[in-house]
Amino acid sequence: xxxxxxxxxxxxxxxxxxxxxxxxxxxxxxxxxxxxxxxxxxxxxxxxxxxxxxxxxxxxxxxxxxxxxxxxxxxxxxxxxxxxxxxxxxxxxxxxxxxxxxxxxxxx
Amino acid sequence: xxxxxxxxxxxxxxxxxxxxxxxxxxxxxxxxxxxxxxxxxxxxxxxxxxxxxxxxxxxxxxxxxxxxxxxxxxxxxxxxxxxxxxxxxxxxxxxxxxxxxxxxxxxxxxxxxxxxxxxxxx
Numbered sequence: 001x002x003x004x005x006x007x008x009x010x011x012x013x014x015x016x017x018x019x020x021x022x023x024x025x026x027x028x029x030x031x032x033x034x035x036x037x038x039x040x041x042x043x044x045x046x047x048x049x050x051x052x053x054x055x056x057x058x059x060x061x062x063x064x065x066x067x068x069x070x071x072x073x074x075x076x077x078x079x080x081x082x083x084x085x086x087x088x089x090x091x092x093x094x095x096x097x098x099x100x101x102x103x104x105x106x107x108x
Numbered sequence: 109x110x111x112x113x114x115x116x117x118x119x120x121x122x123x124x125x126x127x128x129x130x131x132x133x134x135x136x137x138x139x140x141x142x143x144x145x146x147x148x149x150x151x152x153x154x155x156x157x158x159x160x161x162x163x164x165x166x167x168x169x170x171x172x173x174x175x176x177x178x179x180x181x182x183x184x185x186x187x188x189x190x191x192x193x194x195x196x197x198x199x200x201x202x203x204x205x206x207x208x209x210x211x212x213x214x215x216x217x218x219x220x221x222x223x224x225x226x227x228x229x230x
Contacts (some may be wrong), residue, residue: 033154033216042203042220043145043153054218086153090214095167096141097155 004087004100006094011106020103022083023086025068030089034063045087046074055088074105082107109133110219112204117224124194128224130187130204138182141212144189145202146224155201157189158212165212172198172216188228203223 003047004024007048012018022032034047045062050070074081087100116128117124130142143158159166166178177190188205200223205217 001120031214031216035217037153043221045215045216045218048208048218049215061118088153092214093212094170095156099145099153099155099168102152 002091002098004006004050004089004098006087006100006103008101009104009106011108012074012077013108014077016077016080017051018077018081018086018105020072020074020105021069022071022100023069027068027070027089030091032063033087033088034061035086036081036083036087043086057098067104077105081105110206112206112219112221114202114204114221116225117202117226118192119227119228120135122195122228124228125190125192126194126226128191128202128204128226130189130221132185132187132204132206134229135206137185138178139171139210141209141215142178142180142187143205143207143212143217144176144178144187145203145205145217145220146198147203148197148200150202158207161210163194167212170179170201191226194226196228199226199228 017068031049035043036046046061051063060075062073085103111133113131120175144156157168159178160173172180175193178186204221208218209215
């Protein structure tokens with residue numbers, strides 16, 4: 001099975017922009033989705049189909065267009081954005097869902 | 109408001125069995141695919157299994173295939189995960205999750221429960 005690689009950690013000052021990448025050969029042509037998981041809580045969908053935001057997710061969260069690397073961008077970072085972030089795709093070759101390795105975002 | 113409440117988590121010895129339940133409310137349960145996703149302590153999310161709104165189509169991760177069985181009772185708005193031949197590496201927090209589609213494939217996990225803790229240890 002393939003791996004979706006994410007940077008283990010990203011540190012960002014409040015008010016700045018955090019960028020999280022999700023890379024792998026499987027990315028091209030597949031819809032990428034992103035989840036936020038705050039400490040001790042269940043994951044929350046923040047971006048689906050690369051760029052779409054669910055109701056209630058701030059506009060500060062945005063996703064990139066498809067390529068070999070998908071990107072989640074968090075603008076004007078706040079303390080409450082400190083969490084683990086995971087990308088996810090569906091692999092139609094294996095009929096499996098795959099999650100990325102996860103990125104811990106730390107707000108300095 | 110969508111609510112997913114897992115139950116049935118427990119401590120069990122290796123080789124034992126456990127059945128998790130997920131009670132759903134706030135949406136038309138039988139119209140949506142449902143899934144189980146787990147997270148071992150300090151580890152990343154790992155997809156376990158998914159099934160269609162009717163329960164007729166299922167997909168299961170290789171790591172649990174042949175040991176775990178996903179099912180649903182649409183008359184009771186409840187999702188299940190039967191876990192047999194449990195191993196230490198199955199120790200995790202098990203989340204149930206709702207998809208935004210009747211089909212279990214190709215989508216995302218729109219809503220999540222808070223999880224049920226499973227510990228496999230002698």
